[in-house]
Amino acid sequence: MDTDTELPSIIAGDADAFGRWLASAERPVRESLRSFAVVVDAEAVLQEALLRVWQVAPRFQPDGRPNGLLRLAVRIARNLAVSEVRRRRVTPAEPAQLEAALAEAEQAPRPPDPMLRDALRECREQLPAKPRQALDARLAGAGGADDPDLAASLGMRLNTFLQNFTRARQMLAECLRRRGVLLDVELGA
């Protein structure tokens, strides 16, 4: 799977094409930040790195190998994390771990799992009302609304909202397990 199929449209400034690239590229870039997770807010680094990829994409020169923009994104994210580690004067992760993460992230992204998609949709339908509301509010918020605002929109206190969201997450994980789908241990933790 080569994520560079969207490259000409991205270079031309097509945000929809960048969205399609993000659908494949986000996970490997995020995973490349695992070794920094204790010393930087990886979500903040990831979002800033993806914005910078969009900004530099018009000047990107492909090297003929697949997943060129993804490899650039991993390097931008890593450099941003390293800069942040230096700025905060915290102990960085081992360089060997960083190199391993970079090499792993440069592999071709895994395509979306249709079995996971179908199972998740069915499991979501089975959620009780309050946990379902909390989950749907997070999805509808699309990362643009904070939890206090989402809670207020549902008439819940923040802690109640978070407890309902936790229940939704754990129930989804349990439902997936019953169907033989293992997403990640942290979804059910």
Next chain:
Amino acid sequence: MTPEEEAEEELLVEQVASAHRVPTPAFGDLAYHPAWHDLRPAARERAFERGLALRVAEAALDPDGLSTTARAVLARIRR
């Protein structure tokens, strides 16, 4: 930690694992989640792994295969 403190920390982990970050006005400034600073190292690792699992689930539930992180980035691009 007491059970109450552990429960409180779990709620912080749940917030940090979300994709919401307040965009910063200055280029290059990172938008940390305020609760991230209050987490112990092990809780920061949990927040990372939970965020990863949630983004995969969100993308699987989204008609365009986009997580809330991807939606947030695209919203800033289109602003």
